[in-house]
Amino acid sequence: MHRRAPRGLQLFAILLVLFLGIAALVPLTARGAAQIVGVVSTCGGPLPFVDSATVTLVDVNGIVPPVTTTTDGGGSYVFNQPPTASYTVSVNRSGWYSGSTTTPVRFDGTTTKSIDLCLTQYVSPPNPKVLAVTVMSGGSPIRGATVAAYQPTNPTGRIQLVTQGTTGTTGVVNLTLWPAVFTLRSSASAFATVESSVDVSAQSSVTVTLAGTSVLFGHVRDPFNVPLSAGVVAWLYNPSAANTSISRLIPGTVSGSLYQFETARTPNGPYTLIVDANGYRSSSQSVTVTGTPTLIDVNLQPATPEQYATTVLYGAADWNNLTVWRNVTLNADSTLPGLDPPSLRNLRLQIDATLGNGDGTLSAPEITAFQNWLTAKGPGYVTTDGFFTTNSRSYNSTLSSFALSMSNTLGTPNAKVWINTTAQYKIKGAPPYIANGAKTYFVNLTMIPDKNVSVYQDYLYFVSFPKKYELNSTPSTISPAGAPVTISNYTTVTVDPGVWTGLPPAPATYQYRMIVSQSLQGVARGNVIAPAGKFYVVNATFTNYQAYVANNTTITFSAGASFDPNGPASNNNFTWRFTPIAT
Structure with a gap:
């Protein structure tokens, strides 16, 4: 016989289940609805609000590709659930001067952020x-x-x-x-x-x-005088010209390996000639334009790679907290997102033009301004949603933990620049937390592959697991299939994503899906193997190995007999303690 609960109790139970279900959905809905919104108004207005303007959302760290939207009749715009990042916005509208924000806004996907700005109309009142x-x-x-x-x-x-x-x-x-x-x-x-x-x-x-002669021109070649044509750019830079002058920074006209600056748009005077090509180090030299056609051929040297290394470190016995280091090595002709002009391949001139007084040199205050500008960007990954997850859970950076350091080489022309950042991350949406001590965890790493365009950009990733955990011997998955990714080591995994060699288009990212398990017990065994005739084994058992060695003899000590059930023993690090026998 089945006893039924009273009708009122059944109704209460149903309502309680519904209530709990709705309550469980509320945080998910709220998280998913986070947006970046704003209003574009008239400077000094705010009326009229600027409708039909194109708004571009820009990740200041250059990881998330820019996206655009359009303002409505009231000047409002919405970016619905963009990827987490630190953003600025730029706005363009026919009949208005373009505008952009300079202070990055941190968006972690949990709270809607507002970025307003104003534009100035061309003519008021209109007089076309x-x-x-x-x-x-x-x-x-x-x-x-x-x-x-x-x-x-x-x-x-x-x-x-x-x-x-x-x-x-x-x-x-x-x-x-x-x-x-x-x-x-x-x-x-x-x-x-x-x-x-x-x-x-x-x-x-x-x-x-259009028939003007060139006042300055030349061919761009490699060290062996082979013409270069891929990505050739040329600029004439005159820092003494006014900021509003179109002759302050003159782009060259390029055809194949030939660059040229035409008489009609190149006033006489002193300039810095900057020439670059994909895969080569830029050339900078002082030139004086006198009105007489001048030939200056340029030979470029191969560029050394830029390096982008990212290290992810778990806690010693904790899967809920991360420390992430990003170490970037930039060449003298590197460029960074947010520095203008974007195609001017000279980091120091970009800093001077964007953050300084534009005189063509870097002063100590301008170097400090650059470091402050980098610090204002915050972590490259505000959250790890599109970068790193554990058991499909992502992490949120703590803004107060962000720290940045920079090499003191920026004041040295043509020197490399090192930028190092550190940030702490905590599991998102906690509680619940990821349970520690489980046998197996699933770790996903999304990587930016190496690029070889204007310069070879070498991306490298290191993932260090909690103690007593290592990469499982079960093959992990790399996506897309055939992506050139090199994997090495087990407890601190090194992941090196190479340049895509498959059919175009090249994927924007690769993904490495790892299975991480508790380490099984292995056996570390060591013994003397050389030189022959210079040692004598007293006890060959590995529990109490003993050997006599001739005086003043360099021996070869091998751990080749060690055993690791999770993979090759040669991938491990051993610490040996030698005990001399009293005589």
Whole structure:
């Protein structure tokens, strides 16, 4: 016979189950709903709010790829559940000067963060004027030429791209501007780029001729005079020019191994010529442009790899807490996300241009500003969701634990720079915690593979498990299949992800899924094996091994008879204690 509970008790039980179920779901829903939101308004306004603006979310550490969205009619934007990182935002809108934030905002996925900013409108009140630009060569119109209009003087304090367009069959493009002075940059395939100034308040049309001669040019070659063409870039840098001058930093026109700077856009004066190519160390030299065509060929030396080493250390007997070290070695021509201009392959000039006074040299205050800028970014991984998990659980960094150190070589031209960071991490969503002392754990490591583009970037990972745990002899899984990943060691695992050699596109990350188990008991055995005739074994048992060795003899001591049930004994570290026998 089955006894039934009273109806009221049954109803209470059902309601209790439902309540507990809903309560269990609430934290998950709240965590999943975290967003980055903001409002784009008018500087000095806030009205009108800026609608239809393109907002780009940028990870200041360059790990998460940038993503974009658009503001609504009220100037609001939303990034729904982006990856955890430290972010800034940049905003662009036709008719407005672009803007961006500079202070990183830490987003760990648990709380919605707000990043607001304002833009300045081009003209208030609107006073548009159409400028007709005709692009010619040898008396014939050029179809498909690009004409970009920049405004050197504006409320943002830096030169801004206002608008651009492409010429039609008649070689004409109409640009909607306003009465002011603009710099036009006109370019077309197989023609030298030309820059010119136009006062739109006095002119409604202008003709640009693309046939200018080059005032500075040359070929880029390797040490054996073999022409280089992959990733060739050239810049002329004049730190004495005003920050708003388009001639302060002039990009070269590149075709294959040839770089050139055209007369029409290169004023006479002193410059630093910077030339680089993929896989090679950049060249910097002082040049003076006099108006006379000058040939300067450049031979580049192979670049040494940049190194990006990440170490993950568990507690001695704890799977719920991590310490993560990131050690980065940068070359003199390295670049970092957030430093401008992004393609200028000179770390020191980037720091000076972005964080300093732009005079072409690094002062002690500018070096301090760079270190503070790096510190403000915080840990490269705010949480380990897309990087490292244990039993599918990720970790959250503690901001107060973040520490950064930097080598004192930044003030030395052409020297490498070392940047080292440390952060502590705690298991997310605790309780519950990961139970310590289990027989087996599942550890997932997501890696950035090596890259060989502008320079070889060598990524290396080390994972150190709690004591008495090691990599299981059961083969771990590497994804995608065939990814070139080298694995070594057992208690502190070394993981080296190589450059993707399969069919394109190359995956952005590799993943290594490890099975980690309690160490089984092995046997450490040692004995003397050489030199022959110089030793005599008294007791060959491994529990009490004894041997006599001739005086002043260098012996060879072997642990080859040791046994490790989890893998080759040669991968282990041994500590031997020798006890001399009293005479």
